Amino acid sequence: MPDHNPNFAEQLQRYAELVIRSGCNLQPGQELLLSASTDCVEFARALTAAAYAAGARHVTVRFGDEGISRLHYEHAALEVFESFPEWLALLNNSMAEGGAAVLSLTSEDPLALKGVDQAKLVANARAAHAACKPFYDALDLGRTVWCIVGAASPAWAQHVFPNLGAEQATEQLWQAIFKTVRLDSDDPIAAWEAHRASFNERKAWLNAQHFDALHYFSSLGTDLTIGLNQQGLWQGGGDTLTNGRPFFPNMPTEEIFTTPDRLRADGVVFSSMPLVHHGNLIEDFWLRFEGGRMVECQARTGQDVLQAIFDVDEGACHLGECALIPWTSPIRQTGLLFYNTLFDENASCHLAVGKGFPDCLVGGQEMDTAALQAAGVNDSATHVDFMIGTADLQITGIGADGRRTEVFHTGEWAF
Secondary structure, three states: OOOOOOOHHHHHHHHHHHHHHHHOOOOOOOEEEEEEEHHHHHHHHHHHHHHHHOOOOEEEEEEEOHHHHHHHHHHOOHHHHOOOOHHHHHHHHHHHHOOOEEEEEEOOOOOOOOOOOHHHHHHHHHHHHHHOHHHHHHHHOOOOOEEEEEOOOHHHHHHHOOOOOHHHHHHHHHHHHHHHOOOOOOOHHHHHHHHHHHHHHHHHHHHHHOOOEEEEEOOOOOEEEEEEOOOEOOEEOOEEOOOOOEEOOEEOOOOEEEOEEEEEEEEEEEOOOOEEEOOEEEEEEEEEEEOOEEEEEEEEEOHHHHHHHOOOOHHHHEEEEEEEOOOOOHHHHOOOOOOOHHHHHHHOOEEEEEOOOHHHEOOHHHOOHHHHHHOOOOOOOOEEEEEOOOOOOEEEEEOOOOOEEEEEEOOEEOO
C-alpha cells in the first residue's frame, strides 16, 4: 500500500464507504460476504469497518492467494477439480439464502495462471456452478446483492505500468481506480446516483425501439448480426433486487446492456483489446457464429485458453450479453489498458459468451431456467466478456419490419 501519500488512508476509507453504501447498499442487520486477495488486507479491513459502520450484522472475509492457487492447479490431479469443496458450497449457498450481500475484490495478476492445464480450470468452473446453484440463482435472479470492485496489487499494477517500480506502479493504479469510481468528486455517493440517472434516457430510447436485431461492423473485420429477444430489456447504470433495492454490481460501470437471443447470431466478430481469462492472456482473436453458436475461433496468442472458454458447456458457445459503451468513455480517457475485464469492458463495446441475464427479459426474474431458455436467454456455468469496440464501430438496429436505425456511429452514440 502507498505509505508516502498523506491522503491515501482517507481516499481508501472514502472508497470503502462508497462501495459499501452505494455498490452493496448494505442495510442494517444484513450480513456481508467479502472475497479478497492476501494482497488487499488493508482495503479488506477498511471495507469491514465501513460495513459495520453501516450496521452490518456480521462480515465474513474469505482470503485467497494466487501463488497457492497456482500450486493447487500445478500439483493436484484433474479429479480434484471435478468436485467442489462441500464446506465452500455450504458457505456460499447459506450466505445467499440468508440474504447476505456478496462483495468481491478483483486484484489479480493478469498472468497468474499462465500455462496451467485448462482442463482443470474448466472442471473447477463446472463443479462450482453445480455445487453452488442456490448461490448463483440468488445472484442471477435478483434476490441477492453482488458487487465487484477493483483493488490494486503490485503484480497487477506492473502490467498496467510496466516502466515503474512495484511501489510506484501500485500507487498509480490505486489513483487510476479512484478516478474511475468518481472518488475525486465532492460527494462520491451523490455522483453515483447522478450516474445512475444519466443512463435512463438512453435505456428508455433503446427499449422504445424494440429492435429485432443489431448489426455490428468495423474495420477490424467485424461483420456480425445478433438477434434480440422479443421481450428483451436494456439495462445499465446499476441494478435492482426484486424487492426494489438498488445497488451497483460493478464499480466502475459505463455500459448499457441486454441479453440477446441465444439462437440468433451470424457472422464474424474481432476483438479490439486483449482478454485476460483465468490468469492467461488472449490477444488478437476472432469468433465466427452460425445460428447463434460459435463454430470457429482463432487467436494470435492464447488459442488453447480461448478454446477452453467454449469447452465449459454448450451454453458457453452462445452469446449471453451485448453491451454498448461509447469510444470516449471515462475509462478509455485514462489512456490505460488495465488487463482486467471489470475495467477494460467499461472502456469498450463488448459481447459475452455464456450466462444471460434474467432481468434483461420482461418477467425473466420469475422464470425458471427452462422458461428462460425457451424465451431466448442463454444458460451456462460461465460468462466471459470480450471487447469489440473501435473508433469506427458502426451498430445498426434492425426492426421487425426491416427498418434500420443507426445506434452507434464511429464508435459513439448516434442519438
